Amino acid sequence: KAGVTQTPRYLIKTRGQQVTLSCSPISGHRSVSWYQQTPGQGLQFLFEYFSETQRNKGNFPGRFSGRQFSNSRSEMNVSTLELGDSALYLCASSFGTGIIEQFFGPGTRLTVL
C-alpha cells in the first residue's frame, strides 16, 4: 500500500506570495492533519480534516488555510508569505479520528526569501 505523498517536495517563494501544498493520504484513510516544523518551535499542529470538514485547528493566523476533497486528498494554502513561514510542512493521515495511528508523509520544504 502506498504511503502518504506530498507535493511538491521543495518550494522557494518570496515574501508576499501565496503557496498551495498538497497531501494524498494512504488509500482508505479519511483524516488528514497538517503540521509545521521549524528549528525554533518544533512540530506544531495546524489543522485536521475528516470527511471534508475541518475538525481541529491550531494556533496559526488566518493566512493558513486548508481544505479536503471528496477523495480525502488535502491542500493547505498560505497567503501573504512571511520569512517566518519557512519550514517543513508535514501531513499525516489516519483511518479515522481520535487515538489512532497517524502516518506522516515526507514533507514539503518551503523556503521564503
Added chain:
Amino acid sequence: SQELEQSPQSLIVQEGKNLTINCTSSKTLYGLYWYKQKYGEGLIFLMMLQKGGEEKSHEKITAKLDEKKQQSSLHITASQPSHAGIYLCGADGSNTGKLIFGQGTTLQVKP
C-alpha cells in the same frame, strides 16, 4: 496547555549499547506516539500506546507507558548505526487526534 518534555536532548552511544529516551507530560495522556525522523525528512511511525502500563516492542525497540499515563520511555537494545536519527514523542491530550510533540532526542550511534 499540555507540554511534553523529552530527555535527554541528545545522545551519543557506541554501537551495541542499550539506551533509553524519556518523554514526560504535564497532563494525563490519552495516547502517546513515538516517531523517528531523519533530518529534514518525514516522521516514521514506531509505536502508539494508549493504556496505563502498556508496553510494545518492535524489533529492538520497546516503548512503555506508565500506569499514571504521564510518562513514556523508549528503549533500544543493542543499538546499531541504523537507529541514528531524531526520536519524537507525540501525545494526544484531548482525545481529538490533535498531537503535540516533544522537542525531540537526537541519537548518534558510533560504529
